[in-house]
Amino acid sequence: MTVTIFKNLTLFDGKRTKNINDAWIAVDQATGKITDVGSGAIPQNDLEIDLAGQYVMPGLINVHTHISLDPTAFDGGFGKSKVETTILAYQHLRKLLKSGVTFIRECGCLYDIDIELSKMQQKGVLHHIPTILPSGRLFVMTGGHGDAPHAAYRVDSADEMRKAVRKGLKKGAQTIKMVATGGVMTPSDFMEDPQLSTAEMRAGVIEAHHKHKKVSVHAEGNPGIQNALDAKADSIEHGFYVTKKEAQQMLAQDTYLTPTLIAEWVIPQFGKGKIPEWELKKAADALDDTYQNLSLAYKLGVKFTCGTDAGTVFNDFDKTPAEFELLTKLGMTPAEAFKCSSINSAKLCQIESEYGTLETGRFADFLVLKNNPLVDVTAVKQLDKQVYLHGIREF
Template identity: 30%
Template structure:
């Protein structure tokens, strides 16, 4: 799918990788939706004229890569009305519900998502629809169903139940058959399971090994919903690639994760978002469990930062959900800075690191030649103050303007 080339000039530009932003810069995106050049405004303007690109001026605004949210459920089904709505929806209704969330996610500046558990393989259909331009939404990398033991975490939401090494091997292959880009497995309890606790071990070593070996044979990474350190240590020893949540990490475990290159997606918002839970009718037992996990969860993130564990940003909450005067995505990134990351580290974790997690460096999450022309426009530089993300007012996906609050991204708007 092609469109007219687009040049954004008169901007401060951060490319998702560099240690600082560049003033008086610009970005040129070709008709294939990929970046042709990043450089000074004058250089970009000259090259834009050569290829007949539309030119817009950011008017001194800040341009950074589109955000990559690494822990998303577009059919989120928390206990209560949210779960009832998803369970009561037929396949068509589910797909439309997810498409609506995908559109809102894109408009929130998230141009790529990693889905880590969806129902009925609607995520596969939505991914294809977005790729061909039938519906608006972020680039999708998806795990299909999350894998869990009988009665395990997620069994009543997006999980596929299995038992024994052969059962988990088959369940993994079923996700791969459907087109999974990665595999997600629930190896312990969590916040949303009524009949479990966060530290409940849920898979045997044989079961975990079956998932890992099968996925790795197919060239797919495996990430684990996990809470307690002992369970995670067993999985890391078996070759786990990444940890989601990690509610109870220790300094020793984080040192091991860093040594072995095991990624961490903290989803720190989920243990401090009472307002969101109340607004969506989540039962009190889950709210109390989530908030009760908060202090230890925060320590886990700090341990990971101190140890140098590779971190990718993910919310678990809907990326676009209203939260503390902004979106869940922006608030997650702010929390990461509050916990000890520098704004630069948090921004990398929210852009280029998301592509690196998938082994797709340079394909998206960075403003470099050949990468997808995904970018957002802000009023201020988030490398100076991470809360500048709250000033987002423009979103470009593959060179197409999909959000333009001020009308400044229309060709000729600056004339």
């Protein structure tokens, strides 16, 4: 075994609430996994890399991305060919990695491109991108949010959902994404409009769970959030209008919440004069309510994950670091905000034995920062930070 020691660093391992001073990390060059972590005297090794006292923290896990969408196009870029979309998706993956994201869970991908890219990654023929947990296409009702060519399975009954989920799993989906409400981007529906029914979603959840896969549900308002919870979804995506009763049900069911705050924040921030007034109004009206509702859910103990909805309008693939600053507006400390990624996101994706924290047995996916992230949550926004993937520097 050939070992590289990263030394002279201050370590936030993603688990503790305090840094480890004068720390070092030992990495097996063959596997890219951490073999030991410590402080003080350095063990025997083959290669040493001195990080000059900088701060090291886990690579970011983003559990809500749409790598096939174009955030610069108001229509999402749905009209592009599969070849164009694939090239765009690869560029987006590289941008995610440069921003510090080392693992993603897709939440709906055109042409099932994420499934194909993930298979190539697993075969060892595609490198220099975050590890992908692919979802393939969305599961939506006819005419619902996300119903676009090459984007979704249209399902209008429990039986249709059951068959569609089976098809998605056969193609290689490792996570399932459903849509229970309207959204900001669709002119014909609103956040409070219910879409897939509880019975339809429940049929899909059962099928996914048979294969030990998790189900996430786009649910911005009610009654859609309640419908998704009653269907036993594993995570609620957005959840802007979550109630106290629903938060308590989430606790009882161990359901995660992915707030995607940045996706809502960017629309009124950058959209004036560029997008329709109806779209601006839907986002702006919801933002204040979002902070209030999600703050209550957090105080009640709901487990939050880190996701950005990257790919939606104005929501580019370099914005994951900005999500943590918004999470602190819900009452989180910097350490608690980062744990949404390192611990909670890893558990939701069922990868916690290999990803998320910088401990023995995990992959050496980490960031090197100039400033202390546990003191200043914006330290992770550093543009020239070092990004390591399985112990190899990518940026």
